[in-house]
Amino acid sequence: MRSLLDHNRSVGALSIGSSADSREVKALPSTDIDADSADRPLSVALSVGLIASSAGGARRRGAAVLRALRRLLPFDAGAVILFDPDRSVALPLAVTGYRALPAARTGPPARPEATYQELAGVRLDRPGPPRRLCDLTGAPGRALRDRLAAVGLPEGVGVPLTTSDGRCVGLLALHRRVVGLDDAPLEVLGRLSPTIANAVDPLRPATGLVMAIPRVCAGAVLTTGGRILPLPGLPGHPFLVPAAPLLDTAMVTLRDGRLYRAFLVPGVSGADHLCATVVPCPAEPPYLGSVAILLSPAGNTRGLTPRELEVMGLLVDGCSNRRIAATLFVTERTVAAHIEHILVKMEVPTRTMAALRALRLGLFVPRSLLQPAAATRA
Numbered sequence: 001m002r003s004l005l006d007h008n009r010s011v012g013a014l015s016i017g018s019s020a021d022s023r024e025v026k027a028l029p030s031t032d033i034d035a036d037s038a039d040r041p042l043s044v045a046l047s048v049g050l051i052a053s054s055a056g057g058a059r060r061r062g063a064a065v066l067r068a069l070r071r072l073l074p075f076d077a078g079a080v081i082l083f084d085p086d087r088s089v090a091l092p093l094a095v096t097g098y099r100a101l102p103a104a105r106t107g108p109p110a111r112p113e114a115t116y117q118e119l120a121g122v123r124l125d126r127p128g129p130p131r132r133l134c135d136l137t138g139a140p141g142r143a144l145r146d147r148l149a150a151v152g153l154p155e156g157v158g159v160p161l162t163t164s165d166g167r168c169v170g171l172l173a174l175h176r177r178v179v180g181l182d183d184a185p186l187e188v189l190g191r192l193s194p195t196i197a198n199a200v201d202p203l204r205p206a207t208g209l210v211m212a213i214p215r216v217c218a219g220a221v222l223t224t225g226g227r228i229l230p231l232p233g234l235p236g237h238p239f240l241v242p243a244a245p246l247l248d249t250a251m252v253t254l255r256d257g258r259l260y261r262a263f264l265v266p267g268v269s270g271a272d273h274l275c276a277t278v279v280p281c282p283a284e285p286p287y288l289g290s291v292a293i294l295l296s297p298a299g300n301t302r303g304l305t306p307r308e309l310e311v312m313g314l315l316v317d318g319c320s321n322r323r324i325a326a327t328l329f330v331t332e333r334t335v336a337a338h339i340e341h342i343l344v345k346m347e348v349p350t351r352t353m354a355a356l357r358a359l360r361l362g363l364f365v366p367r368s369l370l371q372p373a374a375a376t377r378a
Contacts (some may be wrong), residue, residue, distance in 0.1 A: 086225025
């Protein structure tokens with residue numbers, strides 16, 4: 001089953017409704033896998049697997065998932081909701097059916113989403129099995145049931161979307177006007193939870209960058225709230241922990257609107273550099289990530305010494321020889337000698353061209369990452 005779900009194929013086109021508030025989904029005809037009722041769970045699982053491996057944005061995949069699941073568990077309204085724990089917000093990614101409800105036309109608009117606090121109150125903000133509306137207990141559960149019943153949706157199920165590495169990234173909510181749900185579709189929904197979570201995972205775009213950068217050894221996403229989220233499948237690293245200087249440097253380097261920035265991070269001894277590639281996260285719900293940071297071996301440094309890489313970083317900042325000398329606690333004559341060596345190794349005639357090439361190749365140590373030991377080296 002896993003190989004089938006991971007098979008890389010695309011699904012048909014989908015378009016999102018223009019209303020930002022309703023986020024209603026309009027689906028165009030697509031190449032769904034048809035099957036008899038006995039084979040329908042497998043058919044739906046295959047369709048969801050194809051959707052999860054397809055290109056396009058998370059909204060499109062979320063909308064396609066809702067359309068595929070309607071064949072497994074017919075529903076009148078449904079939503080894929082993503083969580084932003086930093087801001088305690090639950091944001092609808094793809095929604096269908098709520099505006100068509102009679103109650104929504106004659107009374108208050110039907111709300112497909114609960115607040116993050118409401119979902120946390122009924123424990124739908126964490127990994128777990130699918131839960132029917134009737135199974136939600138306590139005051140938060142009664143409030144959710146009453147609100148949905150008021151718009152004609154007395155039945156439904158919530159499926160926490162949990163990735164294979166155990167992160168609950170959101171919730172699949174399917175609601176019906178007719179009371180009664182079989183156990184078999186709910187069991188299939190529970191098994192599909194990791195696949196659906198992968199389709200809409202906010203970290204997915206950053207994880208895809210790993211394939212574009214050779215020999216990535218560590219990576220993380222810095223959220224808008226300041227949290228550090230390790231990228232799935234990659235180990236942690238001392239450079240990617242709270243208060244690490246690299247994090248502030250990564251945020252500053254993209255303020256000029258660049259699509260990405262690469263630079264070198266010195267090791268504890270000032271040598272053994274790693275290359276840090278910083279990429280802004282796409283503006284997709286839940287707008288969780290600010291930047292993605294990927295670490296990889298430095299590669300070819302053109303024979304530049306650790307000190308010359310530090311001087312290069314100051315050249316990139318436009319510093320004069322006097323300023324460089326003051327920053328590194330060396331003489332201006334020493335700085336001039338370093339720059340002369342840099343021009344030879346970078347194969348350029350001027351310091352400006354050296355700085356431009358260093359920016360393009362990521363061959364410099366930013367000033368903010370200069371270590372105290374740098375002041376003691378010639």
